[in-house]
Amino acid sequence: MTHDLKPAIPSPGHPAVEAYLAEGYDSVVGMSSRFAAAICARLLRLQTQEGVTGPIAEIGAFEGRFFIALAHALEPGELALALDIFSWPDPGVEQRFEANCARHGIGAERRRTIKGDAGAMAPADLLAQAGGAPLRFIHIDGEHSRAALTRDLALATACLAEGGLIVLDDMLHPGYPTLMVAVQAYLEANPDIVPLCVIDRETIVGATKFVLCQRAWFERYQSRLLEIFKDFVWPLGADFEPHWCLVLSQDTRLAEIV
Structure with a gap:
């Protein structure tokens, strides 16, 4: 089976994101993949085109690698919130986060740093940090335990805007096999949210992400994703029993049957 060559990553849809991914991404310590950052930036552009606007948040910002890409994808006046305990692996991580944001063009007027445990935060407090507006995009990359992910998902759901997206990091990672248990329980308890x-x-470090949306928005978003990422769609998709969704991959081959 032969395959035509395709770009290593899809277009992020924003010149500032494209420049950062090409020239600055690897200089910021972190484990998120460039492929996922490009897709998530393009999802933010898609939201804007669909009339979904407002602030975003990342739970587990670390030194800012993924956060900076997301912030560059925002429209003028939109705010990016960075939530983290900022004590791992050492207390200097918050200073490095702030320095990385400044070095890569995300000024203090475009972001808000929130130090603390997101799982202990009330939805009203997070929304207040966002100026009272619901969040259109929430990236969850916090503590990798079932209990923490369950809390983070509850917070994200309570703060999600109409048409909003929740992105979960390190799914199906061999180092964190029980996270999928928390995700399945969440999807069963929240039928209005689907992958x-x-x-x-x-x-292995730039691991799989799940993107979740409100069921009412699934068909609307899926039709656009099929157009935008047509070169990166793995043909068989993902079966969440009974829900089906797209798989976006750099390698879209199927196994050869001989």
Whole structure:
């Protein structure tokens, strides 16, 4: 089976994101993949085109690698919130986060740093940090335990805007096999939320992400994703029993049957 060559990553849809991914991404310590960052930036552009606007948040911002890409994808006047305990692996991580944001063009007027445990935060407090507006995009990359992910998902759901997206990091990672248990329980308890797509891993550290959306928005978003990412759609998709969604991958081959 032969395959035509395609770009290593899809267009992020924003010149500032494209420049950062090409020239600055690897200089910021972190484990998120460039492939996923490009897709998530393009999802933010898609939201804007669909009339979904407002602030975003990342739970587990670390030194800012993924956060900076997301912030560059925002429209003028939109705010990016960075939530983290900022004590791992050492207390200097918050200073490095702030320095990385400044070095890569995300000024203090475009972001808000929130130090603390997101799982202990009330939805009203997070919304207040966002100026009272619901969040259109929430990336969850916090503590990798079932209990923490369950709390983070509850917070994200309570703060989600109409048409909003929740992105879960390190799904199906061999180091955190029980996270999928928390995700399945969440989906069963929240039938109005469904997987929109799976973003395949780039490496074992640049791991798989799940993108979740409101069920009422699934068809609307899926039709656009099929157009935008047509070169990156793995043909068989993902079966969440009974829900089906797209898989976006750099490698779209199927196994050869001989």
